[in-house]
Amino acid sequence: MTQHAVEPKKRVTIKDVARAAGVSPGLVSIVFNDVPGASDANRRRVRQAARELGYRPDARASLLRRRHARLLGVSFFVQSAFHGDLLPGIYAAAGAAGYEVALSGWTADRTEDHSIDALVGFRCDALILLGPEAPEARLEVVAEDLPVITVGRRLVRPIGDSIRTDDAVGMRLAVEHLAALGHRDIAHVDGGPDNVKAEDRVAGYRAAMEAAGLAGRMRVIPGGQTVEAGAEAAARLLAGRGAETAVVAFDDDLAWGLVAALQAAGVSVPGDLSVVGYDGSRLSRIMPLSGLTTVRQDAEGMAALAVERAVRRVEGDDVAPGEIVLPPTLTIGSSSARRA
Amino acid sequence: MTQHAVEPKKRVTIKDVARAAGVSPGLVSIVFNDVPGASDANRRRVRQAARELGYRPDARASLLRRRHARLLGVSFFVQSAFHGDLLPGIYAAAGAAGYEVALSGWTADRTEDHSIDALVGFRCDALILLGPEAPEARLEVVAEDLPVITVGRRLVRPIGDSIRTDDAVGMRLAVEHLAALGHRDIAHVDGGPDNVKAEDRVAGYRAAMEAAGLAGRMRVIPGGQTVEAGAEAAARLLAGRGAETAVVAFDDDLAWGLVAALQAAGVSVPGDLSVVGYDGSRLSRIMPLSGLTTVRQDAEGMAALAVERAVRRVEGDDVAPGEIVLPPTLTIGSSSARRA
DNA sequence: CTGTTAGCGCGTTCAG
């Protein structure tokens, strides 16, 4: 009942259980792993003894000895709404495949490198990196040691498997939607500096604008990937405002910040300005009225695919690095409307 | 460069490094832990050899042997905006104290029990449970094995340390704010069934309403703690609508769902109905206009305190289970206004 | 098929 601390606290080990049950330690291992090799009577006896002693298998020792730890390491950005949407799917798929999941988050203060190191240090069987920002060279080094699955980033050179959404299509959907609503001066607020994931979306935006015959009306505004960045970008947008009547944002978090700041500045969304996000995160669905118009990525599908590829790699499927590109869809909410 | 898989892949161990550097394994350990006991020359030599061989310390083995793993286990609900706000603070505080953090999330499909088991299996030095929903009896059992710090839940019987916000004060702030705006029929949408954390807020609501002389106008509507639950509660609110002109929600996620559904139903917020949330999560700050009015919990402070207490417990401070109650503050946004 | 024994995995610890 009382809280103890450093005290001896000798732990109950597999040996204690074996002694109590009157069998060998090896047999206890067999019982706890549910593998054949023990009689029902002994299984019962061992379970009973374990329960009485309060035995809990030690994951460290088990991981250390096993060849396959059956452990997938997942690195994610703690503040990302989209990553939060991916995790449940990853847990579900991993559990179904008989794998444990080790989570390691990165924040403004704790770098992605840190989180990757932690997972590698645990000797995970494979790594699933959500929206990685590390240089490709770094990812390549990591991939030399264990299978790496990247989610949501296009890689110039193939490294392990890559699961991502087709950003060219996504930006085209966004631009076409706005163009169909009569908008012609459509700006793009990008993902900010040092954001490797932003490039494809900028390129997609440019291509889509050209295809729509709006090449002369392109405008790219520096942004970022947080709500705060969205608020700052709104100021920039209004300051140098041209004829823009619509904006496509790098992602939902950024779009949120834009909408909030614009409305606070007395600019009506979508009355004066239409805003389109990117991700289709849970966040985008809970905007007052009927949600943010956004390019939806298939989070559940990406999560399941990432785990499936990771498991295949771990279990010996030594195929060439592959890229799986999923098509995005457009979800129309209340943040976009016909041009006034 | 190519992806390998199951292959032998013999790992570089501390022994390989020792051999290459011409020292003993023990010395390599000393060098890598940056503890005194090695000459600068040898430190250099060891680091060099490690780099050449690509040695990475094995966290499993290290954890296994160490008395103190210097590892804090954190269990959190993946979908909670507020938990997402706590994690950066936990990482920061733990890092500063020289501790690693092991994350284990729970979702709709993966129970909190599961996540706790995983952390216990890793032999974390202490557990920090964010918004735990497990029965107290279960927490007590866990606390027999290692220090447990609960965050955001009042416990009937003290178990380890508990860091929480004073919900009586919080609800009073909310009700008084609305009363001062002229509202008298103020409803509360609660945290839903089986939500142990909701009781204090309901009680706080009742007490505050009585104190404001509005005892006869209380109304408690079944809610939950997700955006979806908020949307459902909005329907209930409107269906049996009395004279309510204001609502206090169990938490921000719920409040969001309420606001969204209400506006979709043509009810203006705050024109027709004022809404107040609870948590002061990042989510609450990014509502279009100037945010949700909400009772703010001090996430950074709670995170830092949780880690501090955990570390103290681990390092032998065997004091009685304690409860740290932080005062909430009211953040006024645009979801509440003077009664029409 | 059921069960045992020995030794491994890898870093840490402590007496020498």
Place this chain on the structure above:
DNA sequence: CTGAACGCGCTAACAG
């Protein structure tokens, strides 16, 4: 600074 034991569960080889 070294050597060898140790932490704990798994795995292989072996015996009943």
